[in-house]
Amino acid sequence: MELNSVKETEVLIVGAGPTGLALAVDLARRGVRNLVVEKADGLFPGSRGKGIQPRTLEVLDDLGVVAEILAAGGPAPRQMFWQDGQRVGEKDMFGAVEATEAEPYAGRPVIIPQWRTQQILLDRLRELGGDVAFGTALTGFAQDADAVTATLSDGTTVRAAHLVAADGGRSTVRAALSIPMTGESVDPSSMLVADVRVPALDRDNWHVFPADAGFLAICPLPHLDDFQLVAQFPDGARPDLSLAGVRQLVAERSHLSADDVTELLWSSDFRPRTGLADRFREGRVFLAGDAAHVHSPAGGQGLNTSIQDAYNLGWKLARVLKDGAPAALLDTYEAERRPNAVEMLGLSTRVHRGEQKRGAATQQLGIGYREGPLSQGGAGALQAGDRAPDGPLGEGRIFDALRGPHFTLLAVATDAELPPLEPEFIHVHRTPEPYEPYGKGLFLVRPDGYIGWAGEDPTGLGAYLDRLGLTRC
Incomplete structure (x- = not known):
């Protein structure tokens, strides 16, 4: 970068930890230009967050790196x-x-040193055409109605539609925004x-x-x-x-x-301590990962919750920036992720204090957004907001159909006539037989693998798609 040059991007990500790298990968595969800046000269060198939970493995499967994670772990x-x-x-x-x-x-978490997880994510980011500006710190930023203007330690000015703070528990971005983080000493x-x-x-x-x-x-x-x-x-x-x-x-x-x-x-x-930011968003700036919530290491929830922050935010930023979805979609990030962080903070604290055992709860497969603003309806065995289960689908798997940046409409054991759908954004798959984890019905799966809308027939589906800007033009 040239001294005092101005660089434009769609999303500026501060911090190249697991959160920042996962978000950068998700945005890059969706065609969203992003810049990751990291004040350190290289990736974090230690093994600290070494446990990858089953739900996070599903996320990494979608991001295209689960084979590498399993091989290295x-x-x-x-x-x-x-x-x-x-x-x-x-x-x-x-x-x-x-x-x-x-x-x-499902099963035991995968043990893999954090530095290796980050290297795998960085390799994937570079494969998608992105990279990290190491040795580059954020020195200041301001936002207006249209963008965030940030200055970097190399003299560069960056103009971005949004800034995401993935810069850890001592986040300089959170401090600059004067967002309090409240918590307690766990031990x-x-x-x-x-x-x-x-x-x-x-x-x-x-x-x-x-x-x-x-x-x-x-x-x-x-x-x-x-x-x-x-x-x-x-x-x-x-x-x-x-x-x-x-x-x-x-x-x-x-x-x-x-x-x-x-x-x-x-x-x-x-x-060991806990911390929770009072809010996860300030205008065009978002907090993710440890910048938003700090966990006891017991139970292996911190890194996993952080990667899932990125996974929740990535598709929403892409829908707004690339596909013209209403800007209000970005309001749902805090509405969905902050309650989830509260739940996981409580869980990790109970595990640390010996009040709860590790097991099904710490695998994060039961996490969902039933009370979230994007959840509507229910059918068969599932309610909107539930995680979409895997299973057989034709000659492949449901996860194969979900993999990618699109929404997926699963029609399970129903021949209900569907409204016109935009095939670029919504992939439709039908299976004639009921499948116990789903039952029967129509299930619209979000890009992050959760049921957004569900029903026994298409009533209400069109209005839901309108809300997300997914209706055929």
Whole structure:
């Protein structure tokens, strides 16, 4: 970029974490020009958000990267508890949840280091013609009735229709907008998280070492020589993030010696807390991911909720910017995602405090928008706002039909006559037999995989399509 040049784009995304990259991928495949700026010189280097939940795998399937995620990841291992150098018991942290036709990714979350997830998303973005401007910080912005004008640290001025803050829990964008974030301390203990190499440990289990000084847990990261180490410090002392400090910690809390930790690749400390922004939108600026909500890491909800923010916002921005949908559609982002964030914050806090087990609830397959402003009607086994289940469809799968930027109208065991539909925006699929997860009826599936409208016959479908600007011209 030339010094003091002016660059125009449709969406400026601040932050190249999982949220920003997922949004950029979604926009790019929909033909929406976007610019991602990241103040760091490269992608986040650590494994921090390592658990990908089944619902997020469905999102990543639609974005075209699930095969890469599954190849680079692996199922969460069973916990192995140690005492005085002896294995004293195993535990399945996530409960018995099995995949089904309707929920093909159900089961244990996939363990994959966050840096690898981000690299896969960045590769996909570049495949679609996009990229990230690393080493480039947002230094200021203002908005008017038509656009946001932002200045960057390299001297560039960017003019964009919308700005999305995906710049983390200490969001500079949220601070500039003076949007409060309210929350609480989930645990007064400080936590250490680090990526280490410990050849002396087997890679078949998630090793847990309870101790009076605070627990130590060491989880193998698939297809790597690395482990993620997490340790608690109940006395509130700030952890020593150096190799020497980590070695001492391991020696004090386990049967391992200090020298068994051969490398320290990355380390960080934090104090578990929750936070929720008072609002997710200010004019043409949106908050997403940790900029909008901060979770305890327990239960693996933060990264997953964040990616789903991006997935909710992406199709709506595209409908307004590319397809002429009413601007009011963008109001539904906060209306749908903020209640969802409240629910997930409560869940992650309960899991952290031992009040709720991991399992079906933490997989996020039950999340929906039944009370949302875009949900209308019901038929068979589903209400508008429910997640659209997978299942057989002709020679393929329902998810195959849903994949892409379009809406999908599923006519299940009904020969109801449909109103004229715009085939560019709405793909119609009929199946003559009832399918238990759906029952019978008409189901209009949004681009993010949720039922927008449902009915036993087309009554009301036309009015719903008019509202979204989907009626044939």
